[in-house]
Amino acid sequence: MKIDLLLKNEGIEVVRELSKSEVSTIAKDVAIKLCLAFPEHNLNRLDLFNALSGIKMYYANLPKDFSGAKYILDNNSIYFNSSLHFENIPSTAMHECIHFIQHYNITQNFGLVNSSKDTALNEAAVQLMASEANMHPEVEVKYFDICLKTISPDFYPLECSLLNQIASFTGTYPLYNSVLFSNDIFKNTFITKFNKKVYSNIVKRLNSILNLENEINCYMEEMVNETKKKSIENLNKLINYKKQKIMAVFFQTQNYIMRTCFNYEFNTIRTLEDIHNFKNKLYEYKNIIGYNEDYLYYNDFYRSMMNLLVVKKEQIKASGEVNLLSNKSTSLILIDTRKNKLAFIKTFFRKIKELFKSEVSKDYINE
Secondary structure: OHHHHHHHHHOOEEEEEOOHHHHHHHHHHHHHHHHHHOHHHOOOHHHHHHHHHOOEEEEEEOOOOOOOEEEEHHHOEEEEEOOOOHHHHHHHHHHHHHHHHHHHOOOOOEOOEOOHHHHHHHHHHHHHHHHHHOOOOOEEEEEOOEEEEEOOOOOOHHHHHHHHHHHHHHOHHHHHHHHHHOOOHHHHHHHHHOOHHHHHHHHHHHHHHHHHHHHHHHHHHHHHHOOOHHHHHHHHHHHHHHHHHHHHHHHHHHHHHHHHHHHHHHOOOOOHHHHHHHHHHHHHHHHOOOEOOOOOHHHHHHHHHHHHHHHHHHHHHHHOOEEEOOOOOOOEEEOOOOOOHHHHHHHHHHHHHHHHHHHHHHHHHOO
8 A cells, every 4th residue: 555655656556567587687687798898896696686586567558758768676577668669678678777786785885875965966867877787879969058978868968978087086986886886986086085064065965966857847837737828927926937947067076086186186186197098088088078169168277277287297308206295285395316415505595495395286276
């Protein structure tokens, strides 16, 4: 009775249950794809197949704002849109099956979710994994006047784009490991590399985008049933306002990730090779960001960073490799390999002056 009420509240109307043979086909497809896509996580294909085969699966009439499928945790079931052809169900099932794996491996967390504020982060991470497992090609799309390249054009494209940008700094291993095994590896990796405040701010902004998208879906649903012209006009105004808000939050978040993460990495540069790698990463970053004709932040940031890299390069050439006392410290010791002690002492005091100059540069790029 509780489940019936839950389904009614979710707007899910069951059409029929999938047969054991159909469930087995889906479970086999998902298990094989996950194991092939993510071998570094040591997933066991047989264990996955057996676990996924135990899920109850149904054809159902779903609300329009659903993505074609919905996993219900309370009764461990997946509901597929009744309009889906069966051959399309395995790829559609991937996202929901990963949610099931999160529940199956649950400890204290549900995937990346530590609270309701982490929902967008988890949904985006699950969708990135699902798209990668399904081998979706990268395409260019326009969403709320934001152009971007993505392997997830239909589901959470903005959240996936921002999370992909974050993963370019952390790597995908900690992200996907936390998705699959409901641990804090990704969170701790990010906080160790950057800091807790940055992590919290990004999570909050991702959730803000998801909430705004949900609000738009609600307004659009209202408009379908609305007949009064004035009400339709008001709903359109609200929708357009929310779209503009989404665009603003997306670019603010993107700029925040770019500025904060690159600035932290800039302050860890020690060698000329580090500078070379940093330049390449900064240049290639343009391929994973969202943009529109009015977006200029990346170009301005790129020029500023390149100017600072010129200064950093000259410092290293003149004074030797930089030794960072700690990742959190801004104190630097410049290693001098010359044997002349007098020259070393003179160089040491020059380096101290350069250090204070570099602190000024760092303050500039942290603005």
